[in-house]
Amino acid sequence: MVYIGVDLGGTNIAVGLVDEEGKILHKDSVPTLLERGPEPVIKDMAHLSLKVIKDAGYTLDDVKAIGVGVPGLADKTGVVIFCTNLRWHMVPLREIMQSIIDKPVFIDNDATVAGLAESVAGVSKGVANSVFLTLGTGVGGGIVIDHKIYSGSHGVGSELGHMTVQCEGRRCTCGSIGCWEQYSSATALIRQGREAVEKNPDSLIVKMVNGDLDKIEARTVIDAARQGDKVACEVYDKYIYYLAIGIVAIINAFDPEVIALGGGVSKAGDFLLEPLRKKVAEYVFYKDLPYARIEIATLGNDAGIIGAAMLGK
Amino acid sequence: MVYIGVDLGGTNIAVGLVDEEGKILHKDSVPTLLERGPEPVIKDMAHLSLKVIKDAGYTLDDVKAIGVGVPGLADKTGVVIFCTNLRWHMVPLREIMQSIIDKPVFIDNDATVAGLAESVAGVSKGVANSVFLTLGTGVGGGIVIDHKIYSGSHGVGSELGHMTVQCEGRRCTCGSIGCWEQYSSATALIRQGREAVEKNPDSLIVKMVNGDLDKIEARTVIDAARQGDKVACEVYDKYIYYLAIGIVAIINAFDPEVIALGGGVSKAGDFLLEPLRKKVAEYVFYKDLPYARIEIATLGNDAGIIGAAMLGK
Numbered sequence: 150m151v152y153i154g155v156d157l158g159g160t161n162i163a164v165g166l167v168d169e170e171g172k173i174l175h176k177d178s179v180p181t182l183l184e185r186g187p188e189p190v191i192k193d194m195a196h197l198s199l200k201v202i203k204d205a206g207y208t209l210d211d212v213k214a215i216g217v218g219v220p221g222l223a224d225k226t227g228v229v230i231f232c233t234n235l236r237w238h239m240v241p242l243r244e245i246m247q248s249i250i251d252k253p254v255f256i257d258n259d260a261t262v263a264g265l266a267e268s269v270a271g272v273s274k275g276v277a278n279s280v281f282l283t284l285g286t287g288v289g290g291g292i293v294i295d296h297k298i299y300s301g302s303h304g305v306g307s308e309l310g311h312m313t314v315q316c317e318g319r320r321c322t323c324g325s326i327g328c329w330e331q332y333s334s335a336t337a338l339i340r341q342g343r344e345a346v347e348k349n350p351d352s353l354i355v356k357m358v359n360g361d362l363d364k365i366e367a368r369t370v371i372d373a374a375r376q377g378d379k380v381a382c383e384v385y386d387k388y389i390y391y392l393a394i395g396i397v398a399i400i401n402a403f404d405p406e407v408i409a410l411g412g413g414v415s416k417a418g419d420f421l422l423e424p425l426r427k428k429v430a431e432y433v434f435y436k437d438l439p440y441a442r443i444e445i446a447t448l449g450n451d452a453g454i455i456g457a458a459m460l461g462k
Numbered sequence: 463m464v465y466i467g468v469d470l471g472g473t474n475i476a477v478g479l480v481d482e483e484g485k486i487l488h489k490d491s492v493p494t495l496l497e498r499g500p501e502p503v504i505k506d507m508a509h510l511s512l513k514v515i516k517d518a519g520y521t522l523d524d525v526k527a528i529g530v531g532v533p534g535l536a537d538k539t540g541v542v543i544f545c546t547n548l549r550w551h552m553v554p555l556r557e558i559m560q561s562i563i564d565k566p567v568f569i570d571n572d573a574t575v576a577g578l579a580e581s582v583a584g585v586s587k588g589v590a591n592s593v594f595l596t597l598g599t600g601v602g603g604g605i606v607i608d609h610k611i612y613s614g615s616h617g618v619g620s621e622l623g624h625m626t627v628q629c630e631g632r633r634c635t636c637g638s639i640g641c642w643e644q645y646s647s648a649t650a651l652i653r654q655g656r657e658a659v660e661k662n663p664d665s666l667i668v669k670m671v672n673g674d675l676d677k678i679e680a681r682t683v684i685d686a687a688r689q690g691d692k693v694a695c696e697v698y699d700k701y702i703y704y705l706a707i708g709i710v711a712i713i714n715a716f717d718p719e720v721i722a723l724g725g726g727v728s729k730a731g732d733f734l735l736e737p738l739r740k741k742v743a744e745y746v747f748y749k750d751l752p753y754a755r756i757e758i759a760t761l762g763n764d765a766g767i768i769g770a771a772m773l774g775k
Contacts, residue, residue: 276615294607302754303719304751305714307717308715308748309715311711311714311747312714313711313745314640325707325745325746332629397626398711400618400619402619402622405614432637434618436637438617439618
């Protein structure tokens with residue numbers, strides 16, 4: 150059997166046909182065009198699924214199920230409870246999909262499905278317990294326990310970006326205080342870089358954006374640090390510390406075999422991993438015992454499709 | 463069948479004979495006398511087990527297994543890796559026990575077995591996923607996922623007291639910074655109370671200990687707050703905030719059905735639960751969705767015996 154995986158993003162809908170091992174056989178994408186509201190978007194997801202099946206030389210009979218990764222939260226009845234960035238609220242996604250394709254439809258959070266993908270076919274392959282983290286606009290978490298997605302008893306777990314790491318710190322958009330993503334997301338790194346160069350305008354960071362601080366990206370700070378710019382190095386070291394502190398909490402609590410890093414910041418590769426592993430070793434509770442490997446996720450953007458597809462396995 | 467549960471503490475060894483439902487049929491205790499070193503202590507555990515079986519009117523044939531809860535960490539081969547407060551390091555506990563009683567021996571951390579006990583016969587009974595927290599000298603954690611103990615892939619998980627909640631905060635005894643137990647243990651509440659009354663010597667807290675600040679206990683602060691003492695109320699409110707922040711992290715990450723509170727501070731009962739539940743509701747990520755019930759653990763000191771016994775089930 151084969152599986153359809155749908156990765157619903159704010160810009161594009163990506164659909165792939167995926168085999169039992171989590172390999173993409175064929176994929177395609179269309180613009181999301183969010184402003185139309187949920188129903189036409191979901192119908193496009195269904196029509197693109199049919200196209201991908203056909204273009205790959207398969208028929209609907211070969212497809213066991215459809216999985217959808219959404220940037221939000223869904224319940225077990227196939228209703229998207231909300232996707233804040235898409236402005237979706239209580240959308241009967243499964244019902245609309247099934248009005249076009251009569252197959253089982255599974256829906257889960259996008260970071261969660263990416264974690265599942267890495268566990269089936271990526272860096273966490275073969276490992277029972279793993280945690281996936283996206284270091285992007287926020288910090289997303291995907292938890293796999295005993296080879297299965299773990300979202301908790303009410304489906305509200307794995308929001309690892311909203312563990313407080315600084316309880317007298319910054320107010321988070323979620324209403325809590327000092328959430329980890331306020332310190333360890335790509336957004337946070339940009340903010341930290343910007344704040345630093347406002348005080349130190351001779352930093353290489355400023356030259357790299359030709360003085361336009363709005364153009365600072367996470368990789369601007371990382372590249373400047375790589376080139377040894379003092380201000381950028383200080384910001385990046387502090388960022389690594391914040392990231393390490395949260396990862397240590399995950400190790401001390403969940404003790405997975407692998408912690409896989411995805412999202413924009415993870416593109417720094419070894420320049421991220423090496424100092425991060427050192428800091429984690431310094432702060433982890435059981436310093437003399439084995440603990441999680443920290444690795445860069447290997448599936449990149451395909452993780453969304455693959456993980457969604459594997460929801461139906 | 464019945465089970466032997468051994469609760470190894472720094473002061474006493476408590477042993478109980480426990481039935482399939484987690485009910486204690488008979489129990490007894492002897493002083494630990496730590497200064498003798500591990501071997502005589504473990505032999506006493508075995509001899510007391512034999513006595514408890516006999517006094518309860520059972521024979522060794524009725525006993526399926528022996529479980530031991532230790533204030534530290536054990537591996538799967540039955541070796542206690544370390545118990546910091548007992549100054550035990552690499553102690554072959556199972557081997558010594560089995561030299562006297564030839565039964566399967568299981569060993570786990572004391573907070574973890576207490577969590578299992580609450581899950582089998584206490585406040586978390588019947589619930590698949592629960593988290594137990596002891597608010598005592600430190601903050602200990604016991605995680606039950608899908609009715610089973612969860613200690614992670616290397617057995618170093620569930621150290622929930624060592625999640626950082628204040629990453630520019632107090633240095634912890636573990637070498638990390640701003641660990642939750644530095645803010646939410648009974649020890650932390652005592653320290654917070656003491657620091658506050660040093661600045662405000664007219665607090666009721668000072669009267670309650672006749673001016674001897676070394677006599678401040680967690681319950682001194684709690685009782686003074688209960689009586690409306692302003693200084694004590696401020697300290698206690700802040701303590702509730704710290705406790706709530708860590709519980710919110712647990713809900714956002716693990717999303718259990720029940721969070722059970724044990725240890726000294728939990729004796730405050732509703733005076734703890736009511737403000738705590740309010741603060742958690744304020745900070746939890748998904749404010750409009752169901753999340754964990756926060757409750758006081760019900761088994762008290764018996765949790766150690768019951769949970770240890772249930773390791774063998």
